[in-house]
Amino acid sequence: MPVSKSDRCVLCLKPFNESVKEDKKTVEHIFPKAWYPENTPINLEKWRVPSCQKCNNDYSRIEQDLLVCLGLGLFNSDENAPGIIQKARRSVDPNCAKNERDRQKRLMLKKRIAGNLSSTDQIPQKAMIPNFGPPPNIKGTQPVLLIKADHIKLFTEKIVRGLTFLLDGYLIEPDYSIDYHLLNDKDSEPHLNKICKLGETYHKGPGIVVRRAVASNDKIGSFYHIEVWGRLKIFAIVTKVKALRDNKE
Numbered sequence: 745m746p747v748s749k750s751d752r753c754v755l756c757l758k759p760f761n762e763s764v765k766e767d768k769k770t771v772e773h774i775f776p777k778a779w780y781p782e783n784t785p786i787n788l789e790k791w792r793v794p795s796c797q798k799c800n801n802d803y804s805r806i807e808q809d810l811l812v813c814l815g816l817g818l819f820n821s822d823e824n825a826p827g828i829i830q831k832a833r834r835s836v837d838p839n840c841a842k843n844e845r846d847r848q849k850r851l852m853l854k855k856r857i858a859g860n861l862s863s864t865d866q867i868p869q870k871a872m873i874p875n876f877g878p879p880p881n882i883k884g885t886q887p888v889l890l891i892k893a894d895h896i897k898l899f900t901e902k903i904v905r906g907l908t909f910l911l912d913g914y915l916i917e918p919d920y921s922i923d924y925h926l927l928n929d930k931d932s933e934p935h936l937n938k939i940c941k942l943g944e945t946y947h948k949g950p951g952i953v954v955r956r957a958v959a960s961n962d963k964i965g966s967f968y969h970i971e972v973w974g975r976l977k978i979f980a981i982v983t984k985v986k987a988l989r990d991n992k993e
């Protein structure tokens with residue numbers, strides 16, 4: 745299926761400009777290709793949107809870091825994520841390199857990720873991403889990888905911007921804000937039930953599920969629930985900033 749047309753980057757909203765390297769038009773996967781687990785049907789059509797070269801490059805790095813940090817926090821028994829842990833391990837293993845350049849790339853990523861290493865005695869339980877903390881039956885100090893909050897924020901924004909464009913053809917302009925929350929399953933249940941009741945669910949294989957409800961009086965204002973590998977669960981809320989301000993006045 746061809747990628748829907750836009751004369752601006754769906755992610756940063758900058759107009760494409762073929763004579764400036766960073767502003768060239770590219771095609772970006774909403775969920776990175778590497779994030780689809782092994783049990784994803786081969787013929788599954790992956791979501792893609794037009795994005796500028798800069799966003800494409802920036803997200804490639806962010807998503808690579810997230811794949812390693814989150815992927816290493818999965819279990820082999822996670823049935824919605826087969827192959828993801830192995831992929832995360834391989835991407836920091838220089839022995840898996842195809843050539844010298846690839847080897848250097850893996851070593852650099854490994855160094856970068858090692859810089860995020862901490863341990864459970866250093867990190868309060870409430871700072872753990874829900875569903876990613878060490879299992880309660882494991883005693884003693886465990887290693888943890890720190891994830892930049894900004895990376896989760898940017899990743900969420902990308903999914904929301906990409907899908908709002910893909911499903912409805914709208915770009916999310918600066919008069920809207922995109923906020924996100926990571927909740928545990930118990931706290932998210934009432935919100936999730938509401939989205940399921942009022943909105944739609946989109947499955948992209950067993951590894952990726954997005955639920956979305958759009959406000960009836962505003963085509964862009966919406967509530968998203970993004971679920972990856974059955975473990976990473978993000979709520980995102982798109983609201984009109986101006987409307988909020990008007991209400992306060």
Ligand SMILES: [Zn+2]
Pocket residue numbers: 753754755756757758795796797798799800
């Ligand atoms: Zn861009």
